[in-house]
Amino acid sequence: MNDVVTLSNVETPRTGPAGETIDPQRHRALGTASRASILEFVRAAGVGMTIAEVGERTGLHLSTARAHLDRLVDAGLLVKARASGGQPGRPAWRYRVAVAEAPAPAPYRALAAALLDHLSRRGHGDVRAEATRAGQAWGRHLAAATPPGGEPVDTLLDVLRGLGFNPRRHRTADGATEIHLHTCPFLELVNRNPDAICALHVGVVRGTLEHAGASPAGAVLEPFGAPDACVVRLALPNITEEPA
Known part of the structure; x- marks a missing residue:
């Protein structure tokens, strides 16, 4: 009696440099030169950037800059918060590069x-x-x-x-x-x-x-x-x- 061996394709996660698993959402978020450049500008800024600052640096319309920034937030590459300095009112969003951090309990x-x-x-x-x-x-x-x-x-x-x-x-x-x-x-x-x-x-x-x-x-x-x-x-x- 012959043994029958069934072969099936098993999809395994692809890895990037240093064995890092590729996140398709993040990969797509960086699929345009504009978003890749914005990410680098925000990273270089250290304390983050507002939409207006990104628009001024890149020459993009504010609505376009906002859309790119929020796409990077959705992909987990940026985080945003309102930096008010304790002043009243509702200041502009400031975006900063997200870093890998241990979660709370x-x-x-x-x-x-x-x-x-x-x-x-x-x-x-x-x-x-x-x-x-x-x-x-x-x-x-x-x-x-x-x-x-x-x-x-x-x-x-x-x-x-x-x-x-x-x-x-x-x-x-x-x-x-x-x-x-x-x-x-x-x-x-x-x-x-x-x-x-x-x-x-x-x-x-x-x-x-x-x-x-x-x-x-x-x-x-x-x-x-x-x-x-x-x-x-x-x-x-x-x-x-x-x-x-």
């Missing part, structure tokens, strides 16, 4: 995702204000689970580390307190609703400070405020910068 990502879904279904009210309020409640809860006894900034650093932000504290030239967030563990959620997720993080900061006995007033989050980090600016006394 699964329960936190699930909670944040559920909140975004809830806010999007409501379809009314100020999403940023509601996300900030929810974040404050979450921050108070996380701070309550942090060992007591430290300074408010220490408590905030513990909470942010637990969420996966890789925070580092700094002192500015004028003596102000800053915390640099070197990773964004909620990156996949940022692209779904940047306003809401950034406001949620502001709320977490303020709720943590409030629980730790410090005034949350004046605490703001500046997305892409440093070349390699988002920046939390705090109205707190001088601190000693952590060693590098």
Whole structure:
């Protein structure tokens, strides 16, 4: 009796340089010279670029520049956020190159995702204000689970580390307190609703400070405020910068 061997084609993922799996969506997003150039311009800018800055640099119409930038966001090559510097109003989007980062613990990502879904279904009210309020409640809860006894900034650093932000504290030239967030563990959620997720993080900061006995007033989050980090600016006394 002869054995019958059936051959079938098995499609395996193709790999790029250094064994990196090719992402078809990203490959298509870079299928035009304009988008490839825009990605390089944004990468070189460090702190990111606005639509107007990209238009000025490339000569593209603003609507065309916006379409290219958002295509790169959809492909996971860029992220966007509103960099306000703590000022009121709704500033322009600023785009920055996305980097591979470790995600937050699964329960936190699930909670944040559920909140975004809830806010999007409501379809009314100020999403940023509601996300900030929810974040404050979450921050108070996380701070309550942090060992007591430290300074408010220490408590905030513990909470942010637990969420996966890789925070580092700094002192500015004028003596102000800053915390640099070197990773964004909620990156996949940022692209779904940047306003809401950034406001949620502001709320977490303020709720943590409030629980730790410090005034949350004046605490703001500046997305892409440093070349390699988002920046939390705090109205707190001088601190000693952590060693590098």
